[in-house]
Structures are given as structure tokens and as C-alpha cells.
Amino acid sequence: MTLTKKFIALLFTLGVLSFLGIVLGSVLVPLDWSNELIFKLRIPRTLTAIICGAGISIAGLLMQTIFRNPLAGPSVLGISSGSTLGVAIGVFTMQSIGVTWLNEKFSLSILAVLGAMLVTAFILGVSRFVKKSNTLLIIGLMMGYFVSSVVNIFSFYGDKTNLQSFVYWGLGSFNKEIELDTLSIYYIPIILIIILVFFLQKPLDMLLMGEKYARSLGLNVSKIRWISILFAGVLVGVITALCGPIAFLGIAVPHLARNFIHKSSHKWVIPFTLVMGSVLGLICDIIARLPGMDGNLPLNAVTSFIGAPIVVWIVFKNKMV
Amino acid sequence: MNKTTTLSLSNLYIGYTKENPLIESINIEANQGDLIALMGLNGSGKTTLFKTILGETPSIRGEIEVGNSSHEIHKNISVVFTERIDIYGFTVADMIAQGRAAHTNIFGKLTNHDKEVIQEQLTALSLEEIATQQINSLSDGQFQKVMIARALAQETQVLLLDEPTAFLDVKNKRMIHDLLHSLASSGNKTILASTHDVLFCNSYCSKSWVIDNKRLKEKNPKEITELFFD
Numbered sequence: 241m242t243l244t245k246k247f248i249a250l251l252f253t254l255g256v257l258s259f260l261g262i263v264l265g266s267v268l269v270p271l272d273w274s275n276e277l278i279f280k281l282r283i284p285r286t287l288t289a290i291i292c293g294a295g296i297s298i299a300g301l302l303m304q305t306i307f308r309n310p311l312a313g314p315s316v317l318g319i320s321s322g323s324t325l326g327v328a329i330g331v332f333t334m335q336s337i338g339v340t341w342l343n344e345k346f347s348l349s350i351l352a353v354l355g356a357m358l359v360t361a362f363i364l365g366v367s368r369f370v371k372k373s374n375t376l377l378i379i380g381l382m383m384g385y386f387v388s389s390v391v392n393i394f395s396f397y398g399d400k401t402n403l404q405s406f407v408y409w410g411l412g413s414f415n416k417e418i419e420l421d422t423l424s425i426y427y428i429p430i431i432l433i434i435i436l437v438f439f440l441q442k443p444l445d446m447l448l449m450g451e452k453y454a455r456s457l458g459l460n461v462s463k464i465r466w467i468s469i470l471f472a473g474v475l476v477g478v479i480t481a482l483c484g485p486i487a488f489l490g491i492a493v494p495h496l497a498r499n500f501i502h503k504s505s506h507k508w509v510i511p512f513t514l515v516m517g518s519v520l521g522l523i524c525d526i527i528a529r530l531p532g533m534d535g536n537l538p539l540n541a542v543t544s545f546i547g548a549p550i551v552v553w554i555v556f557k558n559k560m561v
Numbered sequence: 562m563n564k565t566t567t568l569s570l571s572n573l574y575i576g577y578t579k580e581n582p583l584i585e586s587i588n589i590e591a592n593q594g595d596l597i598a599l600m601g602l603n604g605s606g607k608t609t610l611f612k613t614i615l616g617e618t619p620s621i622r623g624e625i626e627v628g629n630s631s632h633e634i635h636k637n638i639s640v641v642f643t644e645r646i647d648i649y650g651f652t653v654a655d656m657i658a659q660g661r662a663a664h665t666n667i668f669g670k671l672t673n674h675d676k677e678v679i680q681e682q683l684t685a686l687s688l689e690e691i692a693t694q695q696i697n698s699l700s701d702g703q704f705q706k707v708m709i710a711r712a713l714a715q716e717t718q719v720l721l722l723d724e725p726t727a728f729l730d731v732k733n734k735r736m737i738h739d740l741l742h743s744l745a746s747s748g749n750k751t752i753l754a755s756t757h758d759v760l761f762c763n764s765y766c767s768k769s770w771v772i773d774n775k776r777l778k779e780k781n782p783k784e785i786t787e788l789f790f791d
Binding site for chain 2: 438439441442445446448449450452453455456457458459498501502503504505507509
């Protein structure tokens with residue numbers, strides 16, 4: 241199959257899954273546009289899965305390229321934890337100064353973005369002094385644990401109502417029961433950055449050869465690294481603020497894309513990661529809804545269930561053991 | 562610089578501290594068609610000299626003139642390093658195309674001219690048969706040959722090679738040495754290769770630059786043999 245055909249097949253799959261995403265759920269809804277359930281719940285939920293699945297996967301791709309490490313990703317290097325810390329600070333401190341959880345989503349997003357970027361910048365700073373990727377991964381994991389412990393301390397002293405909403409948020413979900421108008425505040429930066437990432441395809445390809453070669457071709461390596469960090473940080477921050485920390489999609493999808501097309505050039509990997517991220521996001525969301533049954537599984541339970549075996553497969557395939 | 566001089570180092574001091582330069586007072590020139598062996602003991606400053614020429618490390622003082630009009634180093638100098646890089650999903654042709662990155666637009670789109678240059682390199686270095694092979698499946702010798710093709714596709718006057726055959730067996734070493742010799746003798750390129758291989762230096766190179774006692778000097782084969790073997 242040529243790459244174009246593969247891409248069309250993926251887009252078709254995305255179309256079918258979007259349809260299923262709208263009709264499937266605890267209640268099977270006929271595709272009736274006058275139905276409120278479709279407009280208020282199913283379409284926003286499906287759109288969130290498509291956009292956030294794509295966004296978090298693109299963030300993972302950026303990180304894997306700038307770290308030149310196949311195991312880099314938002315959840316592995318503690319970036320998601322950074323966002324979580326931002327949100328935790330927001331949730332547990334804002335209430336003490338009289339700001340409530342629901343109407344301060346925008347400021348929570350900013351805190352989540354700052355938290356994500358702070359951790360990414362730290363990891364990138366450390367990566368300059370660390371040659372072995374395994375060492376960097378261990379530092380990233382430890383950073384994640386460290387940040388999580390700070391979050392736990394916040395949670396311990398936090399108000400019970402806030403704690404409940406925080407824990408619920410941490411389970412992850414594409415179902416936010418928010419109007420599309422409000423959701424677009426989240427969608428716009430994600431879509432904007434995804435568009436901008438297409439302009440990075442050439443420098444990202446140059447970085448695949450390593451910093452030394454990239455520099456010899458005239459690339460300003462540190463500038464591209466920082467732009468990529470900014471983009472990955474904003475993507476992870478905004479998506480985490482909206483959906484909670486989403487595990488494994490960011491690390492797994494770029495690998496699935498590369499293995500699907502047998503290419504690493506970002507000219508191809510960016511669009512394939514984008515669509516495969518949406519597809520996998522939708523699949524996870526549909527599974528999480530337990531079609532035909534009441535209730536929802538936590539999104540993270542599903543993404544981890546699917547993503548963890550993929551990561552193990554990557555480790556074995558790249559002979560990292 | 563006269564018309565055939567492609568690389569000129571004048572009163573150049575390199576290193577990381579002013580008080581203790583690695584190499585002092587370098588005054589040397591390279592011309593079109595030169596294949597130069599850069600020799601010196603480990604830690605004598607070969608890699609630092611390369612980094613300084615490439616603009617990665619600032620010089621302590623002195624001047625480096627490369628090429629003619631353009632100030633963009635990547636349009637005048639291409640480089641091949643010792644270490645093999647590990648990339649999944651890159652064919653030989655994809656890798657050579659990376660050499661065109663210095664010339665392509667923001668999306669890296671290859672023009673017809675770029676494609677012609679890539680094809681020329683594939684033909685010139687007899688890589689046509691493996692053009693669609695994955696880079697990771699190549700032998701070390703083939704890989705280094707592809708990296709040289711990539712550097713040639715950059716279309717620069719000067720080619721720097723940092724110990725290009727350090728990890729290669731005798732047969733592959735010879736293949737790369739023959740290749741460098743024919744590239745330089747075709748008259749278009751200036752090739753500066755750091756090496757510890759005295760045989761390569763004496764049999765293939767038109768000049769030898771030797772770093773000894775903080776000085777970079779051009780030496781003849783007899784002097785080199787005396788310096789390293791006596």
C-alpha cells in the first residue's frame with residue numbers, strides 16, 4: 241500500500257470511528273441532529289477525543305525527536321506530572337483565596353501549561369549533561385515521582401470537595417460536559433500548534449541525525465529545541481488541563497505511525513501521528529464508554545491498557561533490554 | 562587568498578582558555594584539490610580545530626577564511642563524523658537528501674535540481690543499487706560512504722572528515738581512502754580528514770598537517786615517520 245493510500249485508509253477509519261463515537265454510549269442514539277444529546281454531549285466528546293488524541297501524540301513526537309529517545313513522551317518524562325502539579329496548585333490554593341474550581345478553568349490551563357513547560361525545560365537542561373538516554377529516562381521518572389509527591393502533599397491538606405474533583409479529573413476523560421463554545425478555548429491553541437508543527441518538519445528531520453550534523457547543516461539547534469519545548473509544553477498543558485493527564489498515547493502513537501509507514505521523515509510522520517492519535521483517542525474513548533452499559537471507565541485505565549503493551553513492544557523491538 | 566585557496570587560517574589561536582591555547586599561531590592554507598591528513602596525538606586539538614572552523618567553538622584570536630563570498634558556513638563546509646548514527650525509517654536516498662537541507666525551502670521540499678544532485682551522488686559513489694535500502698541495514702563501510710555522499714550533496718568546497726575510518730576494517734578503510742583520493746584528485750574539493758593512519762597520510766594525501774607541541778605545521782612523509790615512530 242502506498243503512503244497516500246494508507247493515509248486515506250486512516251482518514252476513513254477516523255470517519256467511521258467518529259460516527260461510532262457519536263452514536264455509541266450507554267444509550268444508542270440515532271443520528272438525529274435535533275437530538276440534544278448529540279449536540280451537547282456526543283459531538284463535544286468526540287471532537288475532544290479527536291483533537292486531544294492528536295495533540296498529545298504530536299507532543300510525544302516532538303519530545304521523541306528533540307530528545308532523540310524512543311521512550312520520551314509526556315507521561316514518561318514527568319511532563320504530565322508537571323501539568324498535574326500546576327492544576328493541583330490551582331485547585332488547592334485558589335479555593336483558599338476564594339476562587340472556585342469550575343469558573344477558573346482558564347487560569348488552571350495556564351498553570352498546567354507552566355507546570356508542563358517547567359518540567360520539560362528542566363529535563364532538557366539536564367539532557368545537555370547526560371549522554372545516556374537511560375539515565376535521562378530515570379531522571380525523568382524520578383522527576384515525575386517528585387512532582388507527584390508534591391501533588392500528594394497538596395491533596396492531603398486540600399479541601400475534600402476539591403480533592404474529589406481533582407481525583408476525578410486525574411482519572412482522565414474526554415467527556416467534559418462543557419459547551420462547544422467553551423471547549424473551543426482549548427481547541428484553538430491545540431489546533432494552532434499542530435499547524436505550526438508542520439513548519440518544523442525540516443529542522444526536526446535534521447535533528448534526527450543528531451545535533452552535530454544538524455548544526456553543520458546550518459540549523460540553530462537550541463532555538464528549535466526551545467520552540468519544540470514550548471509547543472510540547474503548551475499541548476500537554478492545555479490537554480491535561482482539559483482531560484486530565486492522559487497516559488501512554490503520547491509515547492505510543494508516534495511509534496505506531498513510524499512502524500505503519502516505515503519512515504521517520506517528519507513530512508510523513510507528523511500527518512500520520514496526527515490522524516493515528518485521533519483514531520486511538522477515539523478508540524480509547526469508545527471503549528471507556530462501555531457501550532450498552534451504564535457508566536464510564538476512567539480514560540487512563542483504557543489508554544494504559546492499550547498503550548503499555550505497545551511501549552513494551554517498542555522496548556523489545558529496539559532491543560533495549 | 563588566491564583563487565584556488567579554499568580554506569585559510571591566519572594567526573589563529575584555538576582552545577578553551579586564552580592563557581592555555583591548544584594550538585597557537587596557525588598560519589596555513591588549503592587549496593582546491595587538496596586531500597589533507599590532519600594528524601596529532603589524542604587531545605592535541607584536532608577535533609577542536611574542526612569545531613573552530615565550523616564555528617561551533619569560538620577561536621581565541623586570528624582569522625578563518627572559508628570559500629568565497631558566502632558567510633554561511635554550512636554552504637561552504639560539509640562534515641562527516643566518526644560515529645555511526647542510528648535512525649529508523651531513513652533510506653540511503655533519504656539520507657543523501659539531508660545534505661540538501663542547506664539549500665531547500667522551509668518544508669525541505671526537493672526541487673528538480675536537488676533531485677539531480679542526489680542522483681549524481683548516488684551514481685558517483687555507486688550507491689544506486691542500495692538507494693532504497695534502510696540506513697540501519699548497511700555495513701559500517703557502506704554507511705560511511707553514504708555519509709560522504711550526503712556531505713557531497715551539500716555542494717560545499719570544503720569537506721571535513723573527523724576520523725572517517727576509525728571504526729572500519731582494512732577493506733572498508735581502503736574503499737573510503739580510494740574514494741577520498743578520487744574526490745580530491747577530480748580537483749573540485751578540498752578534503753581535510755583527521756586521522757591516526759600514517760599509511761593513509763603517506764599514500765593517499767597530497768598534504769599532511771601535523772599538530773605537534775601546540776603548533777600546526779605542514780610536514781612531509783619523512784618528517785611524519787620520524788615524529789610518530791622515532
